Amino acid sequence: MTGTVIRVFGRYYTVKYNNAEYMSVLRGRIKKDSQFKLFSNPVAAGDLVNFSIDRDGLGVIESIIDRKNYFSRKDKLKGKEDIIAANLDQVISVQSFINPHFNLRFVDRILVRGVSAGVKVVLCVNKLDLAEKGETDYIRSYYRDSGLEIHFMSALSGEGIDVFKETISGKRSLLIGYSGVGKSSLLNRVFPGLNIKITEVSESTGKGKHTTTNVQMEQIDENTELIDTPGVREFGIMHVEPHMLGAYFQDFKKPSMKCRFSPCSHDHEPDCEVRRLVELEKIHPDRYISYLNILYSLKENLENMY
Ligand code: GDP
Ligand code: ZN
Numbered sequence: 162m163t164g165t166v167i168r169v170f171g172r173y174y175t176v177k178y179n180n181a182e183y184m185s186v187l188r189g190r191i192k193k194d195s196q197f198k199l200f201s202n203p204v205a206a207g208d209l210v211n212f213s214i215d216r217d218g219l220g221v222i223e224s225i226i227d228r229k230n231y232f233s234r235k236d237k238l239k240g241k242e243d244i245i246a247a248n249l250d251q252v253i254s255v256q257s258f259i260n261p262h263f264n265l266r267f268v269d270r271i272l273v274r275g276v277s278a279g280v281k282v283v284l285c286v287n288k289l290d291l292a293e294k295g296e297t298d299y300i301r302s303y304y305r306d307s308g309l310e311i312h313f314m315s316a317l318s319g320e321g322i323d324v325f326k327e328t329i330s331g332k333r334s335l336l337i338g339y340s341g342v343g344k345s346s347l348l349n350r351v352f353p354g355l356n357i358k359i360t361e362v363s364e365s366t367g368k369g370k371h372t373t374t375n376v377q378m379e380q381i382d383e384n385t386e387l388i389d390t391p392g393v394r395e396f397g398i399m400h401v402e403p404h405m406l407g408a409y410f411q412d413f414k415k416p417s418m419k420c421r422f423s424p425c426s427h428d429h430e431p432d433c434e435v436r437r438l439v440e441l442e443k444i445h446p447d448r449y450i451s452y453l454n455i456l457y458s459l460k461e462n463l464e465n466m467y
Contacts (some may be wrong), residue, residue, distance in 0.1 A: 163226065166208040168380040173202055176212050176220050185212055185220030205244040206376040206388050209335065211360040232335055237464075239264030242399055244336045245376060246388045250283045254330070255338030255347070257288040258296055265303055266451045270396040272309055273455065276409040277401060282309060283328060287343040289315040293404050303445045306412040316346035320352060328364045332380075333386040337393050338420055344389070403459040407435070410452055412444060428456060 164178035187204065197203035204210065209226040228247045236243035254271050256263040268284055275282035286300065297313055304311060312328060314321030325347060337412035338344050339361045349355065378388045407413045407466045413435050417425060427449075439449040 162214075163209055164212055164220075164377075166204055166206055166210055167380075168221075168375050169202060169206055171205065171375075174210075174220075174222060176247055177212060177224065178212075180330055183212070183214060183218070184221035184458055185222050187222050187226075188323075191224065193224065200233075201239050201241040203244075203245045205231060205247045206378045207231075207247040207249060209248065210368045221302055225333075230278055230334065232274065233399070234274065234277055235393075235399045237395065237397055245393070246378075248333065249280050249284055249335050249388075250332035253283045253285055255336055255342050255344050256286045258286060258292040258340040259288055259392075261339050261341055263300070264378045265300070265447070266454060267396060268309075269448070270398055270455060272307070273401065273406070273409040274396070275396055276396060276411065277398075284309055284311045285325060285328070285347075286311070286313050287347060289313045289320055290318045304412075305445065306415075306458075308411040308447075309441065314347070316343045316350045318398065319350065322350055324345070329381075331384040333388070335388045335390065337390055339394060348381075355381065361442070369388070377424055378420050387447060397462075398455065398459065401459060403456055406452070406456050406459060410448075411450070413452070416444075426456060428453065 162178055164176040166174050166182070167182070168175035172186065173449070174187075176183045176185045178421050191197060191203060194203075197370035204222060204225060210230065211223045211226065212220045213223060226228055229235045229392050230249060231244050231247040232249060232252055233242045233244045235241075252271060252275050254268050256268065263286055263368055272282050282306070284300075288298075292313070300311060314325050316322070329351070331442055336344055359362055376388060376390055378386055380386055401409065404426050407425070413427065416434040416438050417423075417427070420427070420430065424432045425433055425435070427433050427435040435444065438444040
């Protein structure tokens with residue numbers, strides 16, 4: 162049988178098949194497969210799996226069907242790749258203007274991962290009713306030419322809610338946002354009656370503890386699915402060589418062809434067109450600083466590997 166993984170809770174998986182849900186575990190040989198050792202958890206929400214049901218009604222996942230795509234981050238504690246969700250239409254980074262104030266460096270990391278994973282990223286900034294003058298322009302100019310789709314909205318006033326609804330309808334989306342940005346308020350506004358409460362689950366407290374992956378996919382209507390990731394506060398990037406980082410900044414791509422060096426890390430090299438555009442403020446200086454910040458963290462990762 163082929164089912165869809167809708168919940169991951171540690172080593173337990175809920176598989177949905179024909180509108181029924183089966184608590185499942187992994188067949189031993191999947192765990193031994195060498196490529197799975199690279200991941201902190203080999204199965205993710207959104208995975209299509211072949212599974213069987215044993216006499217006690219417990220599901221046993223036999224194999225994972227090839228993924229269309231998957232979205233992952235670095236599991237800091239184990240140094241492995243943590244797959245958050247698979248087979249996505251898009252990732253929605255939900256932020257707010259205040260409480261908490263938006264953090265575009267965090268969005269940049271999600272965007273790099275999205276571009277490298279081949280998954281579209283959309284930025285939704287909530288609490289527009291509380292935006293300071295100039296903040297929407299700031300965000301737009303920060304992402305000029307980056308290819309990022311941006312929407313502003315308010316769950317309170319309703320402004321921009323239609324676009325939010327349109328953005329998520331008929332798709333499978335992964336929502337990433339700190340607690341308090343208004344995810345629950347937005348979803349309840351768009352789908353009244355569902356009474357969705359996105360609950361915060363603390364990821365891991367004491368040092369050395371394992372990160373507990375706890376991800377859940379909700380079927381909102383026939384064609385709309387939302388995957389929530391409570392507690393994703395940090396976002397480490399893997400599998401990007403430092404000198405390739407610029408390729409994942411779409412706004413740097415065209416100018417980089419005019420850099421004297423190729424590849425150019427746009428950091429120290431002479432005659433760097435990206436740096437020239439930053440000085441002219443055609444590329445937002447804050448976006449460039451965010452780039453350097455990721456660049457240095459990638460270089461540090463490399464150093465720690467050897
Ligand atoms: P979640 O943790 O992301 O699910 O956030 P909630 O939906 O629980 O909202 C957190 C707080 O922000 C609540 O007190 C909401 O009333 C408030 N809030 C949510 N959306 C808006 C908005 O658009 N404008 C304002 N002013 N407050 C909002
Ligand atoms: Zn350059």
